[in-house]
Amino acid sequence: MMFRALSADWLKIRGKGIWFLAALGPIGLAAMQGLNFGLRYDYLMKSYAADPWGGLLENVAFFVPIALFLGITLICSLMANVEHQLSSWKQLLALPISRTAVFSAKFVQAFLILCVSCTLLTVSVAVLGMLLGMGADRMPYMDLMRIGFLPMFASLPVLAFQLWLSLTLKNQGISSAIGITASVVSMFAMEFPDWVPLKWPLLAYSGPEKATFIGAGLLLGAVIAAVGLIHFNRKDVD
Structure with a gap:
């Protein structure tokens, strides 16, 4: 049943700009670092002469949580807005499909887009590093995969929370304001205690106990998603 709902959801987001935003974030982040290295190429390459790829990843890693939280906020809001704008919740939930399937399909869809x-x-x-002349022979393939996916797993609590808010609140300004605030605050995440979820994406990539924070993100994300599902199942929607 969830797969039927998911198939319908893919059709609903066509032409809504979600895929554009999903591509804009990572490409924009790489372009920003391209500008950073381009303007200070000699200085940065000298500073990171021992490990230029590591220096590039270090510069990128700081901005990954900001991009993740902002991307999650926009993706969840746009997905939910498809239903809110058309006032189609009653028609959708009147179909022979459970609310659990509807909520689960949207969570899976948001996760796959992410x-x-x-x-x-x-x-x-990887392309940026090649363009900067860092060399394919020294490319850290595993670190490139880690910077792409480990922060994402640690940010699942934010994904679950934002989806919950976006689906249950017709006013998307509230969920968007919370998500944007989280993105801005995450710039100072290294000053927070380790138990603060906004710090987990950074710790999942560069912390000494990466597996702990990835596991914490998966666990808390599942808990928040379950609470959001229970609330969605019981809430009257317009």
Whole structure:
């Protein structure tokens, strides 16, 4: 049943700009670092002479949580807005399909879109490194995969929370404001205690106990998604 709902959801987001945003984030992040390295090429390449790929990834990693949280916010809001704008919740939930399937399909859809975005980040950073002359022979393939996907797994609590808010609140300004605030605050995440979820994407990539924070993200994300599902099942929608 969930797969039927998911198939319908893919059709609904056509022409809504979601795929454009999913591509804009990682490509824009790589382009920003391209500008950074382009303007300070000699200085940065000298500073990172021992490990230029590591230096590039270090510069990219700081901005990954910001891009992730902002991307999650926009993707969830646009997905939910398809239903809210058309006032189609009653028609959708009147169909012979459970609310659990509807909520689960939208969560899976948001997660898959995020996976595509994170894959593009890995590819974009790899291409940027090649353009900067860092060499394919020294390309850290595993680190490129890690920077694309480990922060994403640690950010699943934010995905679950944003989807919950976006689906249950018709006013998308509230969920968007919370998501944008989280994105801005994440710039100072390294000053937070390790138990703060906004810090987990950074720790999942560069912390000493990466598996702990990835696991924490998966677990808390599942808990928030379950709470959101229960609330969605019980809430009257317009």
